[in-house]
Amino acid sequence: MEDTRLGENAVTVARSAVSGATVLSVAAVLLAWQVASLFFTPGIFPGLGRLAADLSVVLAGNGRHRLVDHVPVTLLRVVVGFAVATAVGTLFGTAMGTRRRAERYLLATTLVLLGVPAIVWAFVLVSWFGLTSLLVPVATITLVVVPYVTINVWEGIQDVDYRLVEMADAYEVGRVQRLTGVYLPQIGPYLFSTVRIAFAISWKIVLIAEMFGATHGVGFAINYYFTRDATGMVVAWALPIMMLVYALDRLLNRVERRFFDWRATDVATGGVGA
């Protein structure tokens, strides 16, 4: 009897190699930043020292605007917009993946909407609804992210292996068992990557919407510093948000890995940056 086990060594090698590479690439970016800053005035392109000072002002809450006043409302907008977009997109994507008619009616429209720039939605929505606390930022996120989620879920459903469905037919597998045992595990990886990227996109969109369509929020604060030529503060405000998004992404990656333990050969490629 054969007794080959695959994949275990490859995984450990890939993981240790990645962390060294991460350190190196971050260091390279910082170095490039510092060198580039030498060619500009500090107000326009601050060096690392000036940036660190601005960052400490932001973190300590000593500036004109404070994180505590703006981050919670931004976070709320992101979570609501992201949740609505994921739910609606999954619904549309599932409909398109399982019903020919839905696919015929929705596909072209979805692909066109996928190409609408976030800034156009933000401007249009502000023109229609003016300054609102939730409506405009949330609607902007939803309109940008829904087509993306829809397409991903649709593709995930199309990739379901019909041979496993046939196996389920042959063993007369019931509806619930079929959904949880055959369909969801195959669509799962698509859902996870969709959720991760949808979340990252939502953060970028909300800042754009807040620049024009809100009186509070991280985007509003960044715009305030931008109009006063305080580039250091713009970057210093973005950094905590970037770290937060990064941490959330790593967390989702953890969860995802636990879910897809069985992909012995895929684990090595799933953990970039771990």
Added chain:
Amino acid sequence: MSLSVTDLTKTFEDARRGNVTVFENLTVTFEGGAFSTVMGPSGCGKTTLLNVLAGLVDPDAGHVSVDGERVEPGDFSFAYVFQEPRLLDWKTVGENVAFALRANGVPESERDEVVASVLDLVGLREETDTYPLRLSGGMRQRVGLARALAVEPDVLLMDEPFSELDELTARRLREDLLDLWQETGKTIVFVTHDIGEAVFLSDDVYLLNERGELFEEATVPVGRPRTFGDRELDEVERRLTETFFENVTNRV
């Protein structure tokens, strides 16, 4: 239990080639408890025949009978072993077997025991908690076989289950399959395009030509246990190969 199709006709719509008739009035009976093999060139409809029996494909005409009584296709006790293992890669070996048991209505409290016993039969008890992607192709195919045995079918439908394995592994699995068949006394309908495999395994061999017509029913009058390379078996294989090429006007 014996299994037969009567006057089976099946035509597929094919976008490029128009309508393709796979069978026209095909009638064939597989004896109860026997190891029967359907052998024919690629594309002759062997898999379609199994799929009709299993109720996965609706025939245009004809019916299925069990012990002479007409039944709905797939409405008898059977299990299907596919060409590929068709395992759920996200479930462990044991969970894959239990999956079929749950579908078959076996209560959860009894599943572990059945899983252990069928994995014992195929020699994979130790891999109960292993994920399929960590197993070799031969071991995965054994899991597929264990899953089929778990539901205690009267009939095993097997669609070229060893064709994707290397010859040594396939040979060992064939021997193990014969042992299992003799222990359990099931009716087996096995599909292959390999004459040597058909002769080694079977009591009865049914030869189809490329138009899906049955042109020869042969018995293999060689006692068991059989050994690979046995002279009598080779003789039967030689004779069937001759008959085969006389009847199959190859348009490859």
